Amino acid sequence: MSGSKHLLPPEWLTRLERLSLNTRSRVAGTLQGKRRSRRLGSSLEFADYRLYAPGDDVRRFDWGVYSRTGKAFVRQFMDEQELMVSIYVDCSASMAGIQGTEAGTGGGPSTSQSRAAADKWLLARQLAASIGYLALSSYDRLQLACYSKSMDSRLPVLRGKGAAHRLFSHLQQAPLGGDGSLAAALSVPGALPRLPGMTWIFSDCWLEGGEEELSRSLSLLAGAGQEVVLVQVLSREELEPRFAGDLRLVDVETGGGKEVAVTSRLLEAYREELDRYQGMLARVCAERGMSYVLIPEDMPLQEAVFGILAGAGLVKS
Numbered sequence: 001m002s003g004s005k006h007l008l009p010p011e012w013l014t015r016l017e018r019l020s021l022n023t024r025s026r027v028a029g030t031l032q033g034k035r036r037s038r039r040l041g042s043s044l045e046f047a048d049y050r051l052y053a054p055g056d057d058v059r060r061f062d063w064g065v066y067s068r069t070g071k072a073f074v075r076q077f078m079d080e081q082e083l084m085v086s087i088y089v090d091c092s093a094s095m096a097g098i099q100g101t102e103a104g105t106g107g108g109p110s111t112s113q114s115r116a117a118a119d120k121w122l123l124a125r126q127l128a129a130s131i132g133y134l135a136l137s138s139y140d141r142l143q144l145a146c147y148s149k150s151m152d153s154r155l156p157v158l159r160g161k162g163a164a165h166r167l168f169s170h171l172q173q174a175p176l177g178g179d180g181s182l183a184a185a186l187s188v189p190g191a192l193p194r195l196p197g198m199t200w201i202f203s204d205c206w207l208e209g210g211e212e213e214l215s216r217s218l219s220l221l222a223g224a225g226q227e228v229v230l231v232q233v234l235s236r237e238e239l240e241p242r243f244a245g246d247l248r249l250v251d252v253e254t255g256g257g258k259e260v261a262v263t264s265r266l267l268e269a270y271r272e273e274l275d276r277y278q279g280m281l282a283r284v285c286a287e288r289g290m291s292y293v294l295i296p297e298d299m300p301l302q303e304a305v306f307g308i309l310a311g312a313g314l315v316k317s
Contacts, residue, residue, distance in 0.1 A: 007129050007168045012301070016130055017137045019305075022316040023083060023198055023227055024289075049073045082159075084197030085135040085142045086226070089128045089171065092148040092180025093252040094206050095121050095233075120235040120297035123304070124202045125171045127231060127295065130305055131200050132167045134315065136160060143193065144170060147185035148178040179253045182217040183209060196225030205232040205281055214284050228290040229314055232281065235297045239274070241267060 052061060052072035060074040128144070135142040136158060144167060145154035155170050182203065186192060193199060199221050207213045221228050243262045250257040260266070278294060285292040293312055295304045309315045 007172050008126060008133070012130075013133060013164075015302075016133050016305075019134055019310075019315045019317055020138045021083065021085065021131070021134055021140070021198060022313055048076045050076060083135070083138075083140040084193060084195040085132070085140050086193040086197060086199045087128050087132055087142070087144045088182075088185075088199065088201045088203075089124060089144070089146045089174065090148070090180055090182070090201075090203035091146040091152055091174050091176050093177050094180060094204055095124060096176050096252065120204070120233055121176060123295070123297050123299070123301065124204075124231075124233045125174070126301050127233070127304060128200070128202045129168055129171050130301070131315075132158075133161075133164055136164050136167070141197075142167070145191070146170075146174045147180075147182070147191075149181045149184050150188050151185055151191050152178075179208075180206070181209070181213065182207065183213045183220070186217055186220045192220060192224040193226060194224075197227070198229070199226040200229045200231065202231045202233060204234055204238070205230070210277075211280050211284060214281065218284065218288050218290060222288055222290075228285070228288070230281065230285055230290065230292045232278070232292070232294045233297055234294065239296060241270060243267075 049062065049065070050073065052074050056074045060076075062073045062075050065071065065073045132142050132144060139160065142158045142163075143155060144158075145151050153170065153174060155166060158166060180203075182201070205214075209216075218228060218230075241262075246259065246261050248257050248259050282292045291312060291314060293308050293314070295308055299308070305315065310317075
């Protein structure tokens with residue numbers, strides 16, 4: 001499994017196999033799986049009794065109840081079907097994080113900034129790979145797409161752990177670049193999941209359209225019957241910028257720039273605006289019964305999965 005060699009440690013896969021995705025609603029799949037469905041079926045989990053009717057499977061006839069009551073009942077069982085899991089990974093240029101010069105350096109990106117940029121993109125892909133592996137090891141069906149302003153690359157539907165190497169390889173080779181727009185990407189014909197299920201989005205959520213774009217994106221997914229989890233991954237420099245002095249800030253996606261005198265007052269205003277923006281993301285998701293979590297890029301993968309995602313009830317053991 002060459003794909004897992006670099007993206008996820010082999011020992012991490014064993015730990016993931018003890019977890020499963022936690023959906024709020026019962027699954028309405030099309031193939032047999034391991035998740036409880038809304039329908040009655042042929043699992044081992046008892047659901048209810050009903051009166052016998054000609055044509056019922058006699059193997060479900062309850063002779064014990066018949067001997068005690070003289071009434072003919074058959075046992076009904078819950079059905080178990082698979083979950084359709086869709087993963088969307090933001091591969092726009094902003095996922096590379098802050099790439100610029102610190103005040104007074106006058107050169108290219110500093111070592112710490114370059115490392116942070118790599119960490120942010122790496123963590124987003126590791127989280128996507130972990131959730132995808134959870135789905136595959138639970139015999140759920142998985143589809144993955146990397147998007148910027150359109151669907152840049154996507155995998156066909158995968159099923160079973162044997163397909164994990166395709167998932168990891170695809171994420172490792174996913175290119176970064178271009179403008180990002182979740183709403184535009186989801187508006188591309190065929191971009192939305194065809195079956196109801198669970199959708200995970202891994203992005204820094206720097207949406208040019210703000211609340212309107214997020215609302216439109218989530219409405220598209222809700223209309224496709226999706227239970228959505230929005231995972232925002234931000235670098236430490238984006239959460240707590242430590243710049244100072246006269247700088248030229250350049251948008252890595254549009255190329256537009258602006259001269260700014262960075263002061264402590266400006267940084268305080270930035271943090272307040274970031275808090276307001278994150279509050280908006282959480283509110284818009286909550287209004288639609290969807291989930292939002294923030295994961296800093298310097299958080300260990302183990303803490304992100306077992307702390308943040310498990311703590312939010314999105315994965316369970």
